[in-house]
Amino acid sequence: MTKLSLFLGCIIPNRYPGIEKATKFCLDKLGIDCNDLKGASCCPAPGVFRSFDKTTWIALASRNIALSEELGRDVLTVCNGCYGSLADANHELKKDATLKKSTNAHLEKIGKEFKGTADVRHIVEFLYDELGPENIKEMVVNPLKLRVALHYGCHLVKPSNERNLGSVERPDFFDELIEAIGAESVDYSDKMACCGAGGGVRSGLHGTSLEMVNHKLSRIQEADVDCIVNACPFCHLQFDGGQVEIKDILGIDYSIPVLHYSQLLGLALGFSSQEMGIDLNQIKNNEFIEKLKKLTED
């Protein structure tokens, strides 16, 4: 199987290390050959830096990819933003020789070169394509009977001409991975709606961004689920931290637990909620932790 290097990005190692640990545990358990990508930086974040200055964006992205090329490995991202940034930069550099040349002129100053020999993957599409739901199902030791509100996150599937992951209106590959671990992916209205964090909106226009996530949370609450599952630490931060901010500002208390798919998969593969760092979220929901305990102990 493809050899990978793990690109951490910013939010996972620096805010939600439980996702980092869960990802490493899962890859190990699934027998996937993956090394650390030492010395990597911010991807850099597409919504902000890509729109500020393309030259800087592509130079930093190409350095991250070049580090993985040196290891002879494909880049594994665990974040929709990192995936969007690195996959798009990789694609543009591979198809545009002039851009590659001008980018390499910058890289040369630090003794690096972008060659175009690596691919950029996202853990969800990687697991779906390379292992498949059936194989994952066979490895599950704790089937998790949970009602899950799945949030794909925009940049996992869009822009579709870059991603090629099928329907962007009603995709289902990720739902299959949820069902593979024994959970139910519940249909809810505005399931494909944006969480409101991207495009520099969370950082630049915080109030607007909260209104968008509040709308999504209200829809999720109507669906009566056990937890939200995402594939992106920025969406994760928006749902988890956003609930705390909404409670402070609007007085609405959702208390819906938020998990990255790596964490959910880790639980199903036999790890405890503490090992997966689920208790390190900002939203504390003891009822859910107890439920997980029961599901993983039986």
Added chain:
Amino acid sequence: MDELDVLNRLKDAGIEVLTCMQCGTCSGSCPSGRYTSLNTRRFVRMVQVNMDMLHCEDLWMCATCYNCQERCPRGIKIVDAILTIRTIAVHEGIMLPEHRKISHLLLKHGHSVPINDSTKQKREKLGLEPLPETVHKYPQALKDVQRLMESCEFDKLVAEK
């Protein structure tokens, strides 16, 4: 060519907005427009008639969800247009203060969201090392990243004007 001529800059980037028929599919699909003044259809119209978009607040309200771009019946690359106009604005020194701040975080740390003490504690609690295997742990790698940003003149671009 006038560097600030948005329509020409978009054309150079392979983005054509003149084929817009003002159907409103984009604005009807826009999650941000529910809560902000951003009206994607009107935005495209304003770009078409070459109004000053660089100072338009709506420019920063797009969450880049790509709904509009996916659904536009005329195949207009709306998000690419918004991002291109943002680039022109930033090069004119127009950006939100918070965006300037995170640019400085990137310059200093090589991360736009750098580590803090509480996360270091969480990492240790999980049995991970306090610093991740990124530029945070490798000072030479951080220097390389900073050198790269200087080479691209990112430091000058986002300096307080």
